[in-house]
Amino acid sequence: MSETLQSINTTTAAVSDEAILETFERLAIAAGRAIMEVYNSEITVTDKADASPVTQADRAAEKIILEGLRAAFSGVPCVAEEETSEGVIAPDLGRAFFVIDPLDGTKEFVKRRTDFTVNIALVRDGAPEIGVVYAPCTGRFFAGRPGKAEAFEIVDGVAAGRRQIHVREGREPLTIVASRSHLTPETETFIKRVHAAEIVSVGSSLKFCLLASGEADLYPRFGRTMEWDTAAGDAVLRAAGGTTHTLDGAPLVYGKRNQANDADFANPHFVSSGRIIDPAFMF
Numbered sequence: 001m002s003e004t005l006q007s008i009n010t011t012t013a014a015v016s017d018e019a020i021l022e023t024f025e026r027l028a029i030a031a032g033r034a035i036m037e038v039y040n041s042e043i044t045v046t047d048k049a050d051a052s053p054v055t056q057a058d059r060a061a062e063k064i065i066l067e068g069l070r071a072a073f074s075g076v077p078c079v080a081e082e083e084t085s086e087g088v089i090a091p092d093l094g095r096a097f098f099v100i101d102p103l104d105g106t107k108e109f110v111k112r113r114t115d116f117t118v119n120i121a122l123v124r125d126g127a128p129e130i131g132v133v134y135a136p137c138t139g140r141f142f143a144g145r146p147g148k149a150e151a152f153e154i155v156d157g158v159a160a161g162r163r164q165i166h167v168r169e170g171r172e173p174l175t176i177v178a179s180r181s182h183l184t185p186e187t188e189t190f191i192k193r194v195h196a197a198e199i200v201s202v203g204s205s206l207k208f209c210l211l212a213s214g215e216a217d218l219y220p221r222f223g224r225t226m227e228w229d230t231a232a233g234d235a236v237l238r239a240a241g242g243t244t245h246t247l248d249g250a251p252l253v254y255g256k257r258n259q260a261n262d263a264d265f266a267n268p269h270f271v272s273s274g275r276i277i278d279p280a281f282m283f
């Protein structure tokens, strides 16, 4: 059994991975409901300091998730997109902390497309171990913890069609998933090098989930992302048997602070993959 939260953080009770996931699921569904209320009425967009958009839905969803996590697991630090952008960051993350992107794919949301997601993850010892990704517009829900990844649909607030998912055996030509809004020249160069059957453009962390559910093989990201953009999807992917590597071939680690020439929690370029027969060609 994997380590409990209690053994690596000061919480009031020993908590199983399953119990953590149940809390994540409940909070993601509640956050998704708040997001869809805004989606179905008027969206107010403002620009953050980094020029990325934020809406009242991001803030409402983050409030629901943070209040829920802090009530259920007091003492476990939270790294959340909107709080961090306002300078609210725990001074010491310890060995276990939550990472939250309440609305990933804000550009998708603002354009009233369907790919935006709610993301909640637990990082332990630098690895994303437990995570949920929920796309409230379509109802698609993905959940992962060590050794088990699942997909299901949320219908009227209730989970239906729960099934285990796995990465697939990558076969050439591969299916590549890439960002719809942020495709860099470096990513395009990489895509040209790989023998791809199909390139699927997807907004948000759903890209990781398509690898996890065996619907695609590779997700190259040679552009800006922050840890909250990737932690939950990466947790689902790893639980399903996939990997995320930086360009030096090491697993992507989380909890990156005070890096020279870079902001806190910024990710380097990475490639996520399902079960690729020969990963050597990637780097």
Ligand SMILES: Nc1ncnc2c1ncn2[C@@H]1O[C@H](COP(=O)(O)O)[C@@H](OP(=O)(O)O)[C@H]1O
Residues within 6 Å of the ligand: 051, 052, 053, 081, 101, 103, 104, 105, 106, 107, 179, 180, 181, 182, 202, 203, 204, 205, 223, 224, 225, 226, 229
């Ligand atoms: N130029 C840019 N402007 C805004 N966000 C950017 C960006 N480049 C990368 N991003 C990040 O990419 C995320 C979306 O990923 P994708 O392109 O895969 O859908 C955004 O998350 P948010 O939508 O949560 O802000 C944001 O953190």
Ligand SMILES: [Mg+2]
Residues within 6 Å of the ligand: 101, 103, 104, 105, 228, 229
């Ligand atoms: Mg994001």
